[in-house]
Amino acid sequence: MKLFDYKFLTLALSFAFVGCSDEGTPEVPDSGNDEDIPEVSVSKVVSINPTEKYQTIKGFGASDCWSPSFVGKTWTNSRAAITELLFSSEIVEGQPKGIGLSQWRVNLGAGSAEQGDASGIEDKARRAESYMTENGSYDWNKCEGQRYFMSRAKELGVPNFILFSNSPLVQYTKNGKGLSNSGMNSNLKDDCYDDYAKYMADVAKHYTDEGYNITHISPVNEPQYNWDSGQEGSGWTNDQVAKLARELDASLTANGLSTDILLGEAGDWEYLYKVKNEQERSNVISAFFTPGSSAYVGDLQHVNNLICGHSYWTDGTWDGMRDVRLNVHNKAVESNLELWQSEWSMLGDGYSSSEFVGYDAATEMDIALYMSKVMHNDLTVAQVSSWSYWTSMDVSRWGHKNRFLLISLVPKGGESGDIAEEGSYRATPTLWVLGNYSRFIRPGYTRINLTMNENMNFFGSAWISPEGDKIVAVYSNLSDKAVKLVDESEGWSSESVSVKTYTSSLSKNLKERVVPADGDVYVDANSVTTVVYQLN
Template sequence: MNNLPKYMKWCFWGILFLFVACSKNSGDIVPKNASLSFIESTVPLEELSTDGGTISIEVESSYTTWNIKAGDAKEGQKFITQITPANAGSAYEENTQTSVSIIYGSNLTSTQNRQQVIISSVTDNLSDTIVIIQAAKPVVKQNVTIDPSITYQTVSGFGGANAIWGTDYLSSSEMDLAFGTGDNDLGLSILRVRLSSDKNDWAGLVNSIKGANAHHVKVLATPWSPPAVWKSNNSVDGGGSLLETHYADFVNYINEFIQYMSSQGATVDVVSIQNEPDWKAPYEGCEYTTSEMFNFVKNYAGGIKGAKVLAAESLNFNQAYTDDILNDPVAADNLDIIGGHLYGAGLEPYPLAVQKGKEIWMTEHLLNLDSGNNPDNWTGNTGVKTIWDESMKMVREIQTAMMDNWNAYIWWYIRRYYSFLGDGERGTTRGQILKRGYAMSQFAKFVRPGYVRIQARLENTSSGLIITAYKGDNKIVVAIVNPTNVDVPGVNLINSTVVSSAVAYTTSEFVNRKMENLTPDNTNVTVDITANSVTTIVIE
């Protein structure tokens, strides 16, 4: 340096001075007093509207950029749907204010919503949090007047089918669980069995029927086909019809089945003429036209002895199969129960059957996410919500059937992965009560055979609740189905007499027949109904 010319020394020191000066100015852009906060005077202190809307809040910041987001719900549900802008601020400016727009949705629940809003600095360890409060939906009491003096049908029961093909029938412990009325049982009261076209199968069914008898459960025996030699196609499979020349033979065959079971100490309460006479099945089946069914019932069914007679178990409860029978005094006298299935259609009142004093039984339906055709629809990983959503279809169907004055509802298999008890397939444990079993028990366990449906009048139908009520054994039983996604608090059951006790049982996606002791108020009982649920209240 000392050897350099003087002018070069001055150049060197000049450059060094400029470099230091620039470095110092560059350092000045780092915020010295960064700050970030909501302006408290702009934060709403009042509860926001239940209807949803938009609010504006001011954010003040110095020498920092920031992000803003909606945080967790501290109470109730999240309700903030959008915040704009999502980020703002400046690393170079002091005391900048930014107006933030917050859009929020409606609150359809009776619970207050409290949700955080959080601002965070991008460059500094700064943040601020506020809580926005939204009002709860006002509770409007849903008054339901129960009138035991107005009566409808007598309930025969709720049930399901034994194994129809093969011999893997319900075990003794499974029957106890299905038909028992204890705290952990389902309370089913009807068992459907197959009246086989092969007499060699009869002996294997004896213990199942005797087991049902021991639980005071009605037994319905349904033939899928008469013996092949009496049919037009000489086969039990692939449709074909029963030749008229063998109508009497088939009546004798049915009687022989009833008598055989009786000789073994097994009682058959009801026999059907034919399963799904309007369906040409590739498996075991038999076809009848409406006129053929009329002929059989009028001229031959009167010979069936020892059990009640049911017809016609149409695929979709086609009333044409029994209209002519009911309108003919002789034919109608030979028929005790109108039965049908609900595949595709058929869930509707049958005033002619009620007028003629006949019971109406739904004798078969199943829902399984169409997994019979598409196995991947139901696997061991199928979620509870998916299963429950379909189970609610069954629950609504049962409730509608009762409101249509039907006397019984019989599901397909009692033990199947999509039914009431697990069979060990698709993630189920054999013999374990499934979600759908708990749903069915909301009716079967509490609405017992012989109970009578009574009037339950809901004053405010806007809630979407579906309600039926029953009386029996000195109790009032109210079944409330909530098919909506909204809780309905404050459902007030108004009874005709003073209530001494009331217990509610609820099954939903989240709980299985959860019990709650209610507090009666003279003749009133108030219960909160959760979304997408079925609740049964037993009043004494």
């Protein structure tokens, strides 16, 4: 539906930012004594052009590793509210109840939880259940905590579910465990590739029959690492991943499923486009999508020109992360591939440059603002069409703050307590900043051109709805001065465009502001602000 001419829209969404200098600060006009109007602004010029389009978003997500297995089962007083924070799109009296994730990544555990201490995984919170019993049958009553989160996600409107595997089932591994001692090679027994593929497809079939939209199965996670301690996992060569993908493709077809296979899950972006460390498990795009390669899978029915990677280790500086993301984008375009970013948390390469204050001095908001840098460059430079955070919730140990989580959990007895014993929880700024994207940029929205003189302290992207009736722009302001967007276009009126902003900062959690017809749009200092233009 085209509500009015895009040429007018381009004009209407061209803004001049009122500037200030050491010689004086311009007065900020009164707008109904709105307490949210900041006192200081700086100069910027932004132009949004809806006719110039890029990738269409498939979703924003997070994973259920590892704590939801316990929270969903035993935190009975808190779990419903926690799921609302993640999945709800409802806005009540100007306050979003949650961040409206549109993808939920579900771990297909290897069964190390059933092994207990014999699993070799010291932290029980890093062991995972499976649906397979000792006699090889399926028990769909297992994985209770994960099933709770899946059911609540579906109930609250999450449209897409992705199943992913860190390790093959312990019944099928060479050492009988979920962690590996096979080095760079797969821990999966040579004669069990078809068995494990059947298991993954059977789980997808079960949940599809239960009404879940299982869009993808990711059979291998970060194959560039050996995973010999700490959690479930296995190394894999490209040829071994391809062998499993072929078996999974056959099993999905046999089950009559439309579910696709999500390949990659590379430990960082560079593994996708160049030889890094071992040749046998890097340069992944060329290995999987070059006809004639021993690992070629581009002709499989359920592999639909898609590859994914993780944003770890390549995000320490603004220029560095942009260079890497441009490289992976170019390689994906060359191979005609859609690109997804399927895992990020602030693991990184030390973040010791002058661009970050350091872990000790950082506030939780500093960490969330840095995340917005990574998200912005993944979305606008790598041009990913899906972006997912790693752990939706966890216990913040050892001064990690919110580097690895969206929701901070404190079990009964404190951070060192038993995760199975319900305690308290708290939404952190990483949740709300992710929500600046996930709540408002919905599946089917397309990125459109936003032109401005961006830098590492002020940047943004713009998106248009499938119907063409709404534009969403997300701005990050990492400076200590607020920015005011002043409408200088002729013909602008509240009858054609209504505007709301949603701001996340140290003191605001996606706080809504309705912009008056003759009012101005602000981006607070040290904030991420979503501007929603309703074109009607």
